[in-house]
Amino acid sequence: MQQLLETVNKNKMQKGYVLKRNFDYVLKNHFLYWLIAPAFILTIIFKYVPMYGVIIAFKDFSYSKGILGSDWVGLDYFTKFLSAPNFEPIFMNTLLLSAYGLVLGFPIPIILALMLNQMRKVGVKKNIQLILYAPNFISVVVIVGMIFVFLSPTGPINKIITLTTGHPIVFMSDPEYFRTIYVLSGIWQGAGWASIIYVAALAGVDPELHNAATIDGANLLQRIWHIDLPTIKPVMAIVFILSAGGIMAIGFEKAFLMQTAMNLPTSEIIPTYVYKVGLKAGDYSYSAAIGLFNSVINIILLVLVNFVVKRLNEGDGLY
Amino acid sequence: MNLKPSRLDRVVLTINYTLLALAVLVVLVPLIYVVVASFMEPTTLLNKGISFNLSDYSVEGYKLILANEAMLRGFVNGLFYSAAFAVVTVAVSIFAGYPLSIDNFVGKKFFMTIFIITMFFGGGLIPTFLVIKELGMLNTVWAIIVPGAVSVWNIILARTFFKGIPRELNEAAKVDGASELLIFLRIVLPLSKPIIFVLALYAFVGQWNSYFDAMIYLENTKLYPLQLVLRSILIQNQVDPGMITDRLVMAEMKRLSEIIKYASIVISSLPLLVMYPFFQKYFEKGVMVGSLK
Numbered sequence: 001m002q003q004l005l006e007t008v009n010k011n012k013m014q015k016g017y018v019l020k021r022n023f024d025y026v027l028k029n030h031f032l033y034w035l036i037a038p039a040f041i042l043t044i045i046f047k048y049v050p051m052y053g054v055i056i057a058f059k060d061f062s063y064s065k066g067i068l069g070s071d072w073v074g075l076d077y078f079t080k081f082l083s084a085p086n087f088e089p090i091f092m093n094t095l096l097l098s099a100y101g102l103v104l105g106f107p108i109p110i111i112l113a114l115m116l117n118q119m120r121k122v123g124v125k126k127n128i129q130l131i132l133y134a135p136n137f138i139s140v141v142v143i144v145g146m147i148f149v150f151l152s153p154t155g156p157i158n159k160i161i162t163l164t165t166g167h168p169i170v171f172m173s174d175p176e177y178f179r180t181i182y183v184l185s186g187i188w189q190g191a192g193w194a195s196i197i198y199v200a201a202l203a204g205v206d207p208e209l210h211n212a213a214t215i216d217g218a219n220l221l222q223r224i225w226h227i228d229l230p231t232i233k234p235v236m237a238i239v240f241i242l243s244a245g246g247i248m249a250i251g252f253e254k255a256f257l258m259q260t261a262m263n264l265p266t267s268e269i270i271p272t273y274v275y276k277v278g279l280k281a282g283d284y285s286y287s288a289a290i291g292l293f294n295s296v297i298n299i300i301l302l303v304l305v306n307f308v309v310k311r312l313n314e315g316d317g318l319y
Numbered sequence: 320m321n322l323k324p325s326r327l328d329r330v331v332l333t334i335n336y337t338l339l340a341l342a343v344l345v346v347l348v349p350l351i352y353v354v355v356a357s358f359m360e361p362t363t364l365l366n367k368g369i370s371f372n373l374s375d376y377s378v379e380g381y382k383l384i385l386a387n388e389a390m391l392r393g394f395v396n397g398l399f400y401s402a403a404f405a406v407v408t409v410a411v412s413i414f415a416g417y418p419l420s421i422d423n424f425v426g427k428k429f430f431m432t433i434f435i436i437t438m439f440f441g442g443g444l445i446p447t448f449l450v451i452k453e454l455g456m457l458n459t460v461w462a463i464i465v466p467g468a469v470s471v472w473n474i475i476l477a478r479t480f481f482k483g484i485p486r487e488l489n490e491a492a493k494v495d496g497a498s499e500l501l502i503f504l505r506i507v508l509p510l511s512k513p514i515i516f517v518l519a520l521y522a523f524v525g526q527w528n529s530y531f532d533a534m535i536y537l538e539n540t541k542l543y544p545l546q547l548v549l550r551s552i553l554i555q556n557q558v559d560p561g562m563i564t565d566r567l568v569m570a571e572m573k574r575l576s577e578i579i580k581y582a583s584i585v586i587s588s589l590p591l592l593v594m595y596p597f598f599q600k601y602f603e604k605g606v607m608v609g610s611l612k
Contacts, residue, residue, distance in 0.1 A: 022425045031500040032418040036430060039415035039469050043437060046466040049450050050442020056449075067449075112342065118335050130596055131343050134350070137591045139528035141546045142584050145553030146353060149580050156352065159368045188345065196606050220328040253531050257554055271444075278445040279535060291443035299439060 057289035070285075077289035086268075094269040094294075097255070098247040100183045106240060108191045110232070113198030114224055129199070132192030144257040147185055148172060173262035182258060182267075197239070201232045237313045245302030248294055270294045350592075357381070357581035361574050364581070380582030383575065390583065392541065393548035397527055400463050400544050405522040408468045409515055415469075416477025417503060434471045444535075451536060462536035463526075463544075473518050476605075480514040481507065517605045520598055524591065545587055552583050 026033065057077055059070040081087055112132065119125035135143075150157050151171040158168035171177045205227060213223050252271035259267045270290060278287025324332065355369050360377040363370055384390055418424045419431060441447075447466070456462040484507065492502050530546035537543060556576060595602070 025423075025425045029424075029499050031498065031503070032421070032424060033426075035414040035503070036418045039411050039474060040430065040433065042411065042465065042469045043433060045454075046447065046450065046469070047437040047441065050446035051440060053442050053446030053449055056446065115335050115339050115342075118332060119339070128339060128343055130599060131346055133599065133602075134592055134595065135346060137524065137528075137595050138588050139530075139546055139549075141528075141530055141549045141553060142588050145549065145580060145584055146349065148554060149353075149577065149584075150349065152577075154365060154577070156356075156368050188349075192342075192346065193606075196603055200603075200606075219325060220331045253529070257550065274444055275535075279448065284445050284449070288443060288445040291445060295441065295443065302439075 054288060054292055056285050057292045059285060061285040061288075073285075077286050078293060080286065081290050081293060086273075089265065090268050090270055090273050093266055094248060094250060094271075097179055097182060097266075097269060098250045100179055101186055101250070102243055102247060104183055105187055105190070105194070106243060108187055109194035110198055110236065112191060112195040113202060113232070114228055116195065116199055117202040117228065118220075129192070132195070134192075135189040136193035138189065140253045141257060143185060143189055144254060147181060147258065151181070170262075172258070172260050175263045175266040178258065178263045178266040182255065186254070194239075197235055198232050201235045202228055205231050233313070237309050241302070241306050241309050244305040246298065247301060248298045353581055353584050357578070357585045359578065359581075361578040364577055365574060379575075380578035381586070383579055384582045384586055389540070389543070389548050390545070390552075390586075393543055393545035394587075396543060397545035400460065400533075401523045401526040403460070404464050404468070404526040405519045407464055408470060408473060408522045409518045411468050412470060412473035412477045412518055413508075413511065413515060415474045417481055417507060419474065419478045420481035434469075434474060438471050448535065457536055458538050458542070460542070463532055467532065473522075476518065477511075477514055480511065484510055513601075513604075517601050520601055521605050527591070549583060549587055553580055 053067060056067055056070065058072060058074060059067070060073045060076075061067065061070045065071075116125060116129065119128070138146075149155055152158065153168040153170055157171075162168050169177075171181060209227050210223055213227060218226070248270070250269060250271065252275060255267060255269050256272045256275065259272065271294075274287050274291045274294070277283050277290065352369065356364055357380050358376050358378065359369055359380075360375050361379055363375045415430075415434075419427055421427070442450075451457060451462050451466060456465070488506055489502050492506055497505070527544075528546065530544070530550055533542075533544050533547050534550075537547075
């Protein structure tokens with residue numbers, strides 16, 4: 001009997017049978033395929049067709065000839081960007097802005113979560129969280145608007161500065177301040193929200209562990225270091241990989257709004273440059289090439305960071 | 320068992336509370352400042368900043384904002400785009416998430432691969448722009464609502480949620496002869512209210528707060544959502560004082576520009592900031608479900 005079943009199973013696995021079975025399944029459950037169709041079709045149109053459109057980075061795209069008809073130019077646009085005089089500053093601006101954001105933006109949510117975790121009164125803790133999360137819901141336009149009004153020559157910060165030194169600082173027109181303002185305002189807005197994931201992980205720590213450690217004479221800092229931190233280590237690793245890997249994927253929205261003609265030497269980053277070259281100047285091919293260059297670096301970085309963290313973290317990476 | 324903290328621990332705890340209080344102040348002070356400043360009399364605000372003298376308060380800023388047609392139209396547009404976007408993106412994500420949650424769904428791997436690849440590779444700004452232009456969607460509402468409607472992240476969230484619904488329910492219904500259509504409509508959808516709500520909330524707020532798509536795809540200012548109107552008030556005005564040549568008008572503009580900014584920040588951000596505590600639970604849920612791999 002056992003043997004018979006096995007042979008039957010083997011036969012069932014034959015290709016023709018599988019095809020027929022799948023075909024029957026699709027016919028019988030066609031409703032499921034109607035359900036997934038909108039997402040599938042939209043993905044093909046708005047994600048895969050543009051991926052195909054990337055080939056204009058290797059062509060001299062002109063509207064009259066279309067994507068297929070335009071002439072191939074190979075890597076011309078890539079070499080043009082790499083040898084352009086503004087390549088180095090723009091590349092470094094992108095890298096530095098992200099790197100500063102990561103260096104400060106990564107540890108602060110962790111520290112916030114560890115501190116919140118020490119709050120004994122649940123009600124007070126909830127209210128503090130409520131306040132710390134709030135800036136996350138303010139739009140980027142309003143955040144940058146607030147930066148402009150606060151730092152304007154007649155704004156509150158400069159009123160204080162004028163009182164002490166006598167002359168205002170034109171923050172938004174000085175390339176020197178751009179990165180600091182960008183990173184600090186980013187932390188003001190995002191650090192609280194970013195701490196949620198750590199707060200949740202810390203809630204899983206068994207209080208008995210802390211009690212046992214206290215009996216053994218461990219003080220609070222030792223307990224945080226040896227119990228709380230190891231608990232959130234896996235979460236830290238994932239967050240770090242995602243943000244370090246995405247270092248060249250820095251968003252367009254905030255930097256673009258914060259740009260003034262005067263602070264461009266530090267505020268021009270690859271995404272804003274892609275926008276200006278492509279949509280403002282209409283140089284589609286060149287812009288697509290710069291965008292593609294950025295994506296390729298990004299993917300390499302993600303793989304690299306994941307590899308390093310995996311090594312350091314005893315085999316626990318993102319994938 | 321509750322152990323009494325040692326002296327060192329109490330010192331650490333005190334520092335801890337102090338730092339937290341400081342963090343709360345750092346977040347709150349700018350917000351409160353904006354609200355107070357928005358109620359100042361414009362000239363006082365320009366010359367002295369905020370004051371605590373009651374006679375220096377006025378609602379002139381709000382009067383100007385509420386009389387501003389562009390602002391009101393932006394508000395209505397933004398509301399419409401956000402609501403429409405939320406409906407479309409939630410529907411698409413829920414519909415796609417359900418088949419993907421079924422273990423023996425034929426083609427599951429194929430569809431998942433197609434979706435996941437888009438998380439790592441994309442065409443980029445220009446090729447996407449060209450597709451939307453080619454489809455004749457430039458300068459229409461569709462460019463705002465449709466292209467971003469598929470979010471792989473949302474599909475995965477929906478799928479994770481559906482996987483949590485006990486399969487026995489579906490199996491039982493199947494034995495009773497119910498089709499997948501009936502199971503989806505009668506069993507799965509009614510149980511999915513929480514995930515629908517969380518996804519809709521995120522979609523709505525995300526759309527409400529964004530300006531980028533509207534900036535590149537819309538030219539007609541009548542179609543502008545609130546964020547783009549705010550951009551011209553809050554930011555462009557700052558960078559470029561405009562073309563006003565008349566001295567008097569310019570002086571008046573200078574006098575009023577700050578109060579307009581403060582008042583428009585409050586008017587545009589307050590609704591969300593007031594509403595969010597009621598929904599905080601759901602927002603946090605979104606982060607938590609999303610963190611499941």
